[in-house]
Amino acid sequence: MSSRIPLEVARVLRLGRPPEIWFKPALSVVAAVAPPNLTLVALDRLDLAMYTMAGSLCALYAHNRPYAARARTLAWVLLGMLGGLAAALLAASLTGNAVVLVTVGAVLAAVQKVLCDATRIGPPGNVILTFVSSAALFVPQTLAEIPGHLALGAAAGAWAWLVGMAPGLLRPHGPERRATAAALRAAAAYTESVREHTRAHAEHDHTDSANAATALAAARQALLGAGRATDARRALGRLLGRAEIALAAPADADPDLLRAWARDLRGTRPVPLVDDLTLLRGEPAPRDPLWARVRPLGRLAVRTALGCAFAGYASLALGVGRPYWALVTAASLYQASLTLTWGRGVQRVVGNLLGVLLFAALVPLAHTGGLALVLCCAALNFGAEALIGRNYWLGSVCVTPMALLITEFAGFQDPGRLIGERVLDTIVGALVGLLAALAVPDRARARVVRSGRGTPRTLAGAEHREVPHPDQRTQSDTTEGVRP
Numbered sequence: 001m002s003s004r005i006p007l008e009v010a011r012v013l014r015l016g017r018p019p020e021i022w023f024k025p026a027l028s029v030v031a032a033v034a035p036p037n038l039t040l041v042a043l044d045r046l047d048l049a050m051y052t053m054a055g056s057l058c059a060l061y062a063h064n065r066p067y068a069a070r071a072r073t074l075a076w077v078l079l080g081m082l083g084g085l086a087a088a089l090l091a092a093s094l095t096g097n098a099v100v101l102v103t104v105g106a107v108l109a110a111v112q113k114v115l116c117d118a119t120r121i122g123p124p125g126n127v128i129l130t131f132v133s134s135a136a137l138f139v140p141q142t143l144a145e146i147p148g149h150l151a152l153g154a155a156a157g158a159w160a161w162l163v164g165m166a167p168g169l170l171r172p173h174g175p176e177r178r179a180t181a182a183a184l185r186a187a188a189a190y191t192e193s194v195r196e197h198t199r200a201h202a203e204h205d206h207t208d209s210a211n212a213a214t215a216l217a218a219a220r221q222a223l224l225g226a227g228r229a230t231d232a233r234r235a236l237g238r239l240l241g242r243a244e245i246a247l248a249a250p251a252d253a254d255p256d257l258l259r260a261w262a263r264d265l266r267g268t269r270p271v272p273l274v275d276d277l278t279l280l281r282g283e284p285a286p287r288d289p290l291w292a293r294v295r296p297l298g299r300l301a302v303r304t305a306l307g308c309a310f311a312g313y314a315s316l317a318l319g320v321g322r323p324y325w326a327l328v329t330a331a332s333l334y335q336a337s338l339t340l341t342w343g344r345g346v347q348r349v350v351g352n353l354l355g356v357l358l359f360a361a362l363v364p365l366a367h368t369g370g371l372a373l374v375l376c377c378a379a380l381n382f383g384a385e386a387l388i389g390r391n392y393w394l395g396s397v398c399v400t401p402m403a404l405l406i407t408e409f410a411g412f413q414d415p416g417r418l419i420g421e422r423v424l425d426t427i428v429g430a431l432v433g434l435l436a437a438l439a440v441p442d443r444a445r446a447r448v449v450r451s452g453r454g455t456p457r458t459l460a461g462a463e464h465r466e467v468p469h470p471d472q473r474t475q476s477d478t479t480e481g482v483r484p
Contacts, residue, residue, distance in 0.1 A: 012343040013350060019389040020178060024167070025063045026385035030378050032059035032160040036152075037374045046370045049409040050139065051149040054085050054132045055157030059164055060124050060385070066175045066226035067168040074164050077121065078157040084108055084133035085153055092141040101137045102312030102323060108133045109331040110305035117300065118293035130308075130331045131403070134324035139410075170268075173232050177265045179219040180236045184262040186215035187243040188255035195250070209247075216243055235271040242274055299440055304334055307436030311429040318428065320421045325403070329429025334437060341437045344392065345430045351396025352426040356419045359401035363415045366405055377405050 036052040058081055062073040091104045109130045116126040141149075167174060190212040219240055223233055239261055246253035264272045311330040315323030329348060335341045366376045380402035388395020404418050 009346055012346045013391065013393055015390045015394065017390075018386075020182070021063065022386055022389050025060060026382045028059045028063065028163050029057070029381045029385055032056040032156075032163045033381055034374070034378045036156045036159065037377070038371075041370045041374055044370075046373070047410040048149070048152055049374075050135065050406060051085070051152040052156035053406060054081055054136075055153040055155065056160050057081070057128050057132065058157050059160040060128060061122065062164065064175055064178065064222075065122075066222055067165060067172060068227035069225045070168075070175075071161075071165060073121065074161045076119075078154070078161065080112070080115065081129055081132060081157065082150055082153055084112060084129050085136055086146065086150055088133040088136035089139075089141050089146045089149060090143075092137050092139060093143045093146065098138075098316050098321070098323070099313065102316065102327065103309055105130075105134045105137050105312060105324065105327045106305045106309035109308045109327060110301045113304045113331060113334065114294055114297045114301045117297055118290060127328065127332045131324075131328050134327045135407070138322035138324055173226075173230075173236070173271075176219075176222050176226050176233060176236055177271070179215075179222040180239055181262040181265040183212070183215040183219040183240060183243045184258045184265075186212040187246040187253070188258035188262075191246050191250040191253040191255045191258070212243075212247055216240065216247065219243075232271050235273055236265075238274050238276045239265075239272065241276060300334065303436050303440040304331060306440065307331070307334070307433040310436065311432040314428045314432055315425050318424055320425060322421075323425060325422055325425035326429035326432070329426055330433035330436070333430065333433040338437055338441065342434065345434050347391065347393035348396060349426055349430050351393035352400045353423065354393075354397045355400025356404075356422050358397060359404045359422075360415060360419060362401055362405075366408070367412050373405060373408065377402055380405070 033053065033056040036056055037046070037049050040046050040049050040052065055078065058074055058077045061077045062070040065073055087108060088104070091101060095101065109126070112126040112129040112133070115121075116129070171177075186208075190208040193208040219236075223237055223240070226233055242261070243258065246255075246258060261272050261274075307330040308327040311326040312323045315326040320326070329352075332348060333341050333344050335344055362376055362380075366373045380398045384395045384398035384402060387398060400422065404422060407413065407418070
């Protein structure tokens with residue numbers, strides 16, 4: 001048992017391959033965050049940057065969704081961000097009682113977690129929303145200031161929306177092309193795997209089949225959610241038909257041809273034209289009403305609320321004046337099974353502890369002035385998005401100092417105290433969050449995760465169901481996206 005734990009920790013911390021478009025969200029968040037903050041530096045009002053950051057961070061979402069769906073998603077994320085910010089600012093203006101504020105933060109975190117899971121908003125999910133609302137709870141506020149602060153968040157959010165939609169002007173079918181190319185590559189890998197196992201007379205590993213079926217279903221979902229049909233989207237649908245055929249009859253498929261089609265989908269070259277041999281035609285599945293998707297998540301809401309609340313209370317008891325990080329740490333842990341939750345806790349603690357060391361190294365530079373502070377935050381934003389696709393802990397190494405520097409927009413603080421509180425909040429939040437996961441298990445949800453595998457023949461028709469687009473996967477499925 002003792003030798004198994006280090007092996008499990010090593011597995012959890014193992015680095016994966018970077019996502020195909022890792023640079024896009026990294027550049028987008030810098031483009032969304034930097035102009036509002038640089039404007040505030042020029043106006044000598046960097047103390048207002050926390051409110052513009054609330055809107056700017058919406059640029060982290062929906063990078064793999066078709067632009068029609070992305071426009072709606074970003075708008076809903078902005079409304080959710082502003083709603084959480086408004087509730088937090090209202091609470092901060094009405095009371096200074098830290099216990100009450102922690103309780104409000106825990107309730108907000110539970111609501112944000114449930115709504116993000118029910119709507120399958122995708123990475124970074126609820127954690128960015130909880131980070132913003134929890135931090136705002138402990139900022140001195142008056143009722144008269146709230147409308148202006150919300151207006152700043154809305155203006156920065158509108159800019160983030162434009163940043164998120166701007167690539168569509170140059171490559172309007174980019175997300176669908178990437179999803180189709182991924183499906184073609186996965187189908188090619190599956191056909192080669194089947195042939196190798198057939199030649200070796202070995203039992204076929206279902207990992208490639210599950211990956212191919214998931215990629216195909218995600219690509220179908222992307223096309224179905226892309227809006228009106230165009231010639232390019234019809235051509236992409238025909239390519240997906242060839243991928244379906246490859247999954248159904250791998251012995252007759254040509255993996256080299258599948259990969260050649262995938263390469264042709266790069267850039268803005270014309271989509272390869274093939275005959276329409278689609279085996280399965282999907283139609284958008286009717287979505288259940290929101291209340292029907294929220295109802296099964298009751299235990300998740302209770303677990304999140306209890307974990308965040310008791311993490312905040314414990315942090316207060318240990319002398320931390322603004323325990324919002326303990327709430328955020330607890331809220332970030334909860335995945336679809338206890339094993340995944342434990343793994344996220346390990347990643348969170350390792351990334352945060354390394355992150356405070358990076359903060360200690362950067363703080364002398366950041367304290368030279370407001371411009372240096374903003375540029376450091378922008379660089380850390382880029383690093384977090386560029387690295388987090390490799391593993392959650394690696395991105396957290398950049399997220400942690402970024403979040404610490406954001407707290408200094410209103411004025412420089414003692415680095416030693418910030419580091420001590422952050423380490424304490426991280427450990428307390430992780431431990432209490434895991435205890436809440438043990439105390440309020442969700443066995444039904446975990447059974448769904450454990451039984452979620454299948455073969456191409458059983459999954460090839462998955463596009464008839466509501467299948468998450470690659471950017472819609474929950475955090476239990478992916479390590480992508482910034483998580484404060």
